[in-house]
Amino acid sequence: MTKKPVVMFIGAHPDDIELNCGGTVLKLVESGKNVGIIDLTEGELSTRGNRRSRVLETSAASKLLGISFRENLKIRDGSIEINKINREKIIRVLRKYKPEIVFAPYPNDRHPDHIYAGNLIRESVFYSGLMKIRTGNLKAFKPGKLYFYRSAIDIPVSFIFDISSVFKKKLEVLKCYRTQFYDSESKEPETFISSSFFRNEIEARARHYGFKIGAEFGEPYYSYDAIRINDKNIFEI
Secondary structure: OOOOOEEEEEEOOOOHHHHHHHHHHHHHHHOOOEEEEEEOOOOOOOOOOOHHHHHHHHHHHHHHHOOOEEEEOOOOOOOOOOOHHHHHHHHHHHHHHOOOEEEEEOOOOOOHHHHHHHHHHHHHHHHOOOOOOOEOOEOOOOOOEEEEEOOOOOOOOOEEEEOHHHHHHHHHHHOOOOOOOOOOOOOOOOOOOOOHHHHHHHHHHHHHHHHHOOOOOEEEEEOOOOOOOOOOOHHHO
């Protein structure tokens, strides 16, 4: 039996992946890939909601996405520092699940957690391949590819994933996070991402990137490394 390729998405907070890569996750799950999400923090500094509500929302979103695994590394929200302890936490999940592809936040953003997370993950992917960095019974493993997704700020684009067929479902997934995104019945303080303006921005952004590839909706990604093309896969690009 052929083992399914593992694809891992890593976000600073619960809902980061759903917001920025939700369509890509849905398409990869649909195509039979073994897809999982790693949340670095519990998002406990969020203006709206609390730890318990966020756990329940994340669980509901995960079921709707159909992912194979999800873990929270419980790094303190607002304290995603690049240090040995945090690197080891990420190295351990990389070696545990052995993803062929890792997606991480692009390390230039308005939110400091996204900046630190992107750089921390990039370092961890490198060090995960070093045999002399020991993590118990987990052997050295380095993912084949590392791609970065957009959060709030535009990023240089290496490729755009067509999510047209699953965009409506992505919006349904985001509705699982009732405390974080727009909810007309909410009594909590309004934030930028919980505003009706931001709800419209989600669709506008997806349409913008979809337009660039001749599709209805898209999600953009960047690769620091050149993407290898040959005569066999050039027609798939």
